[in-house]
Amino acid sequence: MVLNSLRRPLCILAAALVALPMLVAPMSPASADGSKEDKIAEREEVDRQLEDLRIELSDVSEDLSETYLALAETELLIPQAQEDLEEAQRELEAAREEDRIIGERLAAAQAEEERLSGEVEEGQEEVDTSSEELASVALNAYKGGGVPNPSTVYIGNASPQDAVDRSMNYRLTMASQGTRLDTLRMDQAVTENSAERLVAVREEIDQLKIDSEKAVERTEKAEREASEAKQALDALYETQKTQREALEAKKAKYEGDVSTLETRSSTLDTEIQELARQERERAEREAREREARERQQRQQNQQQSTGGGGSSSGSSSSSSGWVHPVNARLNSNFGWRVHPIYGTRKLHAGVDFPAAGGTPVGAAHSGRVIARTYNSGAGNKIILSHGIINGHLVTTSYHHLQGYALPVGAQVSAGTTVGYVGTTGSSTGYHLHFEVHEDGNAVNPANYI
Numbered sequence: 001m002v003l004n005s006l007r008r009p010l011c012i013l014a015a016a017l018v019a020l021p022m023l024v025a026p027m028s029p030a031s032a033d034g035s036k037e038d039k040i041a042e043r044e045e046v047d048r049q050l051e052d053l054r055i056e057l058s059d060v061s062e063d064l065s066e067t068y069l070a071l072a073e074t075e076l077l078i079p080q081a082q083e084d085l086e087e088a089q090r091e092l093e094a095a096r097e098e099d100r101i102i103g104e105r106l107a108a109a110q111a112e113e114e115r116l117s118g119e120v121e122e123g124q125e126e127v128d129t130s131s132e133e134l135a136s137v138a139l140n141a142y143k144g145g146g147v148p149n150p151s152t153v154y155i156g157n158a159s160p161q162d163a164v165d166r167s168m169n170y171r172l173t174m175a176s177q178g179t180r181l182d183t184l185r186m187d188q189a190v191t192e193n194s195a196e197r198l199v200a201v202r203e204e205i206d207q208l209k210i211d212s213e214k215a216v217e218r219t220e221k222a223e224r225e226a227s228e229a230k231q232a233l234d235a236l237y238e239t240q241k242t243q244r245e246a247l248e249a250k251k252a253k254y255e256g257d258v259s260t261l262e263t264r265s266s267t268l269d270t271e272i273q274e275l276a277r278q279e280r281e282r283a284e285r286e287a288r289e290r291e292a293r294e295r296q297q298r299q300q301n302q303q304q305s306t307g308g309g310g311s312s313s314g315s316s317s318s319s320s321g322w323v324h325p326v327n328a329r330l331n332s333n334f335g336w337r338v339h340p341i342y343g344t345r346k347l348h349a350g351v352d353f354p355a356a357g358g359t360p361v362g363a364a365h366s367g368r369v370i371a372r373t374y375n376s377g378a379g380n381k382i383i384l385s386h387g388i389i390n391g392h393l394v395t396t397s398y399h400h401l402q403g404y405a406l407p408v409g410a411q412v413s414a415g416t417t418v419g420y421v422g423t424t425g426s427s428t429g430y431h432l433h434f435e436v437h438e439d440g441n442a443v444n445p446a447n448y449i
Contacts, residue, residue: 042080046073046076046077048331049072049076050069050072050073050076051331051354051429052331052332052354053068053069053072053340054069054428054429055331055332055352055354055427055428055429055431055433056332056337056339056340057069057340057341057428062428063250063254064247064250064251064253064254064341065341065428066428067243067246067247067250068247068340068341069428070243071240071243071244071246071247072340074236074239074240074243075240077236078233078236078237078240081229081232081233081236082233084229084232084233085226085229085230085232085233087229088222088225088226088228088229088230089226089229091222091225091226092219092222092223092225092226094222095215095218095219095221095222096219096222098215098218098219099212099215099216099218099219102208102211102212102215103212105208106205106208106209106212109201109204109205109208110205112201113198113201113202113205116194116197116198116201117198119194120194120195120198247341251341251342271373271375272383272395272397272435272437272440272442273439273440273441274440275370275371275383275395275440276393276395276437276439276440277440279370279385279393279395280388280393280439283385283387283388283393287388321365321366321414322364322365322414322448322449323362323364323365323414323415323449324353324364324449325353325361325362325363325364325396325398325432325434325449326353326355326359326360326361326362326421326432328353328354328355328359328432329353329354330351330352330353331352331353331354331431332348332351332352333348333351333446334348334349334350334351334442334443334444334445334446335347335348335444336348347442349435349442350397350399350433350434350435350436350442350445351433351434351445351446352431352432352433352434353421353431353432353434354429354430354431355421355430355431355432356421356430357402357420357421357422357423357430358402358420358421358422359420359421359432360405360417360420360421361398361401361405361417361418361419361420361421361432362414362415362416362417362418363384363396363412363413363414363415363416363418364384364396364414364434364436364445364448364449365384365386365394365396365414365448366386366411366412366413366414367384367385367386367387367396367411367412368384368385368409368410368411368412369382369383369384369406369407369408369409369410369412369418370383370384370385370395370408371383371408372404372407372408374424374425375425376425376426377425377426378397378399378400378425378426378433379399379400379401379422379423379424379425379426379427380399380400380401380402380403380404380419380422380424380425381397381398381399381400381401381425382397382398382401382404382406382418382419383395383396383397383398384396384397384398384412384418392438392439393438393439393440394436394437394438394448395436395437395440396434396435396436396437397434397435397437398418398419398432398433398434399425399432399433399434399435400421400422400423400424400425400427400431400432400433401419401420401421401422401424401432402419402420402421402422402423402424403419403420403422404418404419405417405418405419405420406418406419436448436449
């Protein structure tokens with residue numbers, strides 16, 4: 001029972017020490033790699049959002065757009081900085097808790113060491129005393145002054161009672177010495193066991209001291225990281241404040257841009273409408289000429305009595321065969337949206353495809369090049385006619401091109417390169433702005449591509 005009671009605290013302590021590394025183990029390499037990949041993915045997402053914003057600011061002066069983008073980047077980074085700070089604070093709390101637990105275990109182990117040391121000393125004293133007594137008895141027996149031979153107990157006695165008394169004393173003496181020997185053996189076993197446990201506890205104390213030093217180092221590192229994360233977040237907030245003030249000042253400086261943008265948008269619509277009107281007239285004229293030729297051919301066939309012939313419109317009558325002009329993600333849909341800086345509501349008349357400068361731009365459908373123009377808004381722009389589709393003259397336009405690949409009048413098939421992605425005109429980043437018009441009115445390109 002004594003042995004078990006001594007072993008139980010040590011077993012509990014040892015089990016706790018085994019469990020500790022699992023609770024406070026450093027991040028595994030796989031987890032660390034995962035965290036690094038997460039950081040890279042988060043940065044890529046921020047860059048994508050900035051790229052989208054940059055395209056939305058195509059109609060804004062470079063000075064104002066760069067100020068806005070700088071503020072947007074700061075605000076996109078703040079949530080991650082807040083998360084980093086919270087993570088650093090959680091790590092600091094965990095490190096401090098680890099340090100506290102190890103401190104308590106070290107104190108418990110040291111108390112156990114002190115108790116076992118006393119137990120070993122007391123046991124050793126008892127063993128030494130018993131050993132001395134037994135050694136004295138053995139020595140006396142060796143010299144002849146020890147326990148008499150049993151045969152002499154009854155020989156030469158003055159009376160039978162004296163013999164009985166001597167016999168009883170002999171048995172009692174032998175029993176006492178046997179008990180003392182058993183006690184000595186037990187004391188020696190207990191003392192040796194306590195000594196072994198004492199060695200184990202001292203080894204545990206040495207390991208706990210090492211763990212304690214590591215816990216202190218981890219806590220100090222966590223405190224530094226938490227402090228750095230707090231400073232980084234505070235710096236972002238301060239930068240955000242400064243950038244907001246700069247943006248407000250520049251908005252006032254460029255406040256006339258809003259009306260200029262609206263005028264430019266109307267001008268661009270008028271340009272497309274005029275081209276569409278001319279193209280429709282041309283298409284209708286060609287259709288009439290084609291119909292006349294076909295009518296004449298039918299008359300000739302009838303005169304020759306060879307039967308009637310079929311007719312062909314010569315233009316596309318369905319929306320099949322459409323393709324994306326570039327192999328890139330679509331980042332800005334068609335429709336009304338609020339301007340990120342001015343807060344005005346404006347129609348985004350097409351869709352945007354962020355792509356590297358020089359990327360080939362293909363015709364979205366078969367047709368003909370009807371115009372190559374340049375203006376301060378669209379930059380280099382090429383316009384294709386795709387004929388009458390479902391009763392509408394359908395045209396497509398490709399903006400901000402780096403350069404053209406075909407001249408006006410060239411016939412194209414779907415996918416034929418007509419130009420190259422650029423950032424000309426009111427553009428703050430490489431991308432293709434793509435529009436589809438029916439009779440000169442902008443429609444959602446999603447209806448076609």
